[in-house]
Amino acid sequence: MTEHLVxxxxxxxxxxxxxxxxxxGKVEKMIHDSMxxxxxxxxxxAESTIEYDHEINRLEVEIxxxxxxxxxxxxxxxxxxRFITMAMKIDTDLERIGDKCRNIAKRARELNELPPLKPxxxxxxxxxxxxxxxxxxxxxxxxxxxxxxxxxxxxxDEVNLLNEQIQGELLTFMIKDPGTITRAxxxxxxxxxxxxxxxHATNVAEMxxxxxxxxxxxxxxIDPK
Amino acid sequence: MTEHLVxxxxxxxxxxxxxxxxxxGKVEKMIHDSMxxxxxxxxxxAESTIEYDHEINRLEVEIxxxxxxxxxxxxxxxxxxRFITMAMKIDTDLERIGDKCRNIAKRARELNELPPLKPxxxxxxxxxxxxxxxxxxxxxxxxxxxxxxxxxxxxxDEVNLLNEQIQGELLTFMIKDPGTITRAxxxxxxxxxxxxxxxHATNVAEMxxxxxxxxxxxxxxIDPK
Numbered sequence: 001m002t003e004h005l006v007x008x009x010x011x012x013x014x015x016x017x018x019x020x021x022x023x024x025g026k027v028e029k030m031i032h033d034s035m036x037x038x039x040x041x042x043x044x045x046a047e048s049t050i051e052y053d054h055e056i057n058r059l060e061v062e063i064x065x066x067x068x069x070x071x072x073x074x075x076x077x078x079x080x081x082r083f084i085t086m087a088m089k090i091d092t093d094l095e096r097i098g099d100k101c102r103n104i105a106k107r108a109r110e111l112n113e114l115p116p117l118k119p120x121x122x123x124x125x126x127x128x129x130x131x132x133x134x135x136x137x138x139x140x141x142x143x144x145x146x147x148x149x150x151x152x153x154x155x156x157d158e159v160n161l162l163n164e165q166i167q168g169e170l171l172t173f174m175i176k177d178p179g180t181i182t183r184a185x186x187x188x189x190x191x192x193x194x195x196x197x198x199x200h201a202t203n204v205a206e207m208x209x210x211x212x213x214x215x216x217x218x219x220x221x222i223d224p225k
Numbered sequence: 226m227t228e229h230l231v232x233x234x235x236x237x238x239x240x241x242x243x244x245x246x247x248x249x250g251k252v253e254k255m256i257h258d259s260m261x262x263x264x265x266x267x268x269x270x271a272e273s274t275i276e277y278d279h280e281i282n283r284l285e286v287e288i289x290x291x292x293x294x295x296x297x298x299x300x301x302x303x304x305x306x307r308f309i310t311m312a313m314k315i316d317t318d319l320e321r322i323g324d325k326c327r328n329i330a331k332r333a334r335e336l337n338e339l340p341p342l343k344p345x346x347x348x349x350x351x352x353x354x355x356x357x358x359x360x361x362x363x364x365x366x367x368x369x370x371x372x373x374x375x376x377x378x379x380x381x382d383e384v385n386l387l388n389e390q391i392q393g394e395l396l397t398f399m400i401k402d403p404g405t406i407t408r409a410x411x412x413x414x415x416x417x418x419x420x421x422x423x424x425h426a427t428n429v430a431e432m433x434x435x436x437x438x439x440x441x442x443x444x445x446x447i448d449p450k
Contacts, residue, residue, distance in 0.1 A: 071306055
């Protein structure tokens with residue numbers, strides 16, 4: 001392989017890397033905006049967040065094309081091949097996170113039309129945790145940092161715990177006063193979307209561990225040793 | 226490329242194809258079994274379905290390895306490259322469907338401990354639709370059949386409609402009698418899992434259209450013309 005080719009391939013990989021980080025940043029923005037739309041009862045922000053999902057979808061398509069192009073042009077082996085095929089899986093996870101944010105924004109739009117049930121405290125906390133997990137999972141990917149990836153996997157339990165807490169609390173509301181059921185179901189759906197966002201981040205983190213370690217730890221239970 | 230290599234590569238592609246179909250068949254079995262465990266209140270079947278998910282996870286890992294191997298050894302271009310990278314995305318969708326079936330089986334196990342709320346009619350219908358969508362999406366993939374893939378995308382609306390019907394009905398139950406809330410929430414969760422299984426099948430079908438047409442129709446709205 002000539003020096004020219006190596007350089008060109010590095011440029012390709014850098015472009016994939018930076019597009020993925022761009023996509024990750026935009027997904028994080030969607031998580032925060034959909035939550036802000038809910039907490040501040042800002043329906044305009046809910047609308048623009050729903051609209052913004054197209055941008056995420058466009059980026060998935062773009063990254064896939066970049067990856068296919070790099071595979072055809074460069075025919076990479078081992079490490080780079082793994083990086084590129086993982087990038088193509090990861091952009092799908094990011095796209096699905098975008099879908100979930102769009103759904104949260106839709107529920108926020110509906111809830112903003114109804115009287116508040118209670119102040120939102122746990123949901124924004126869940127959203128912050130999930131967004132940080134997405135950020136760290138992607139950082140771990142571009143830096144080949146399996147240790148950071150492990151911390152993402154472990155934080156998933158925290159999010160699941162918050163989700164269960166919220167579900168229990170909403171159940172109590174509904175049983176005490178059936179007039180709260182419609183709202184409680186929507187809030188419950190939001191908690192579940194956040195929980196699934198954290199699951200996607202965990203999936204990405206598991207792929208990073210696979211990529212770095214070279215052996216597949218997916219579905220086998222995560223153990224950093 | 227020598228004749229020997231072409232043949233060997235065909236063998237590789239056939240192996241990926243048949244492993245994916247095997248995985249699809251097993252995922253369909255999980256959809257049917259988790260539903261049977263619910264409808265027939267068969268907790269033993271629920272347990273074995275939860276356990277069976279490991280088999281699906283193992284297949285994802287195996288197919289990914291086959292694909293990476295084929296990419297390294299054969300360095301395919303255009304059509305085959307697209308097939309292999311799509312296979313790596315599709316096995317992730319199948320694996321996530323397995324997760325959803327496991328969750329359905331868990332909810333079935335819990336519901337089997339409680340008095341029946343009502344006979345299950347819509348849920349098995351939803352499950353049959355979703356399983357058929359998974360089957361057709363995979364058939365479309367291995368046969369490069371974009372027309373079949375379009376029919377999968379269109380059937381997603383049917384499943385969404387059934388889901389909304391079920392949700393409306395459960396809401397009525399809950400408002401009339403708060404004693405039904407715990408069970409209704411679990412049944413609701415099952416409906417939502419089935420809806421997401423259909424979403425995964427739709428995602429696969431969209432990828433098939435992308436693969437066959439060579440241009441990306443994902444997220445752009447599906448139009449068979």
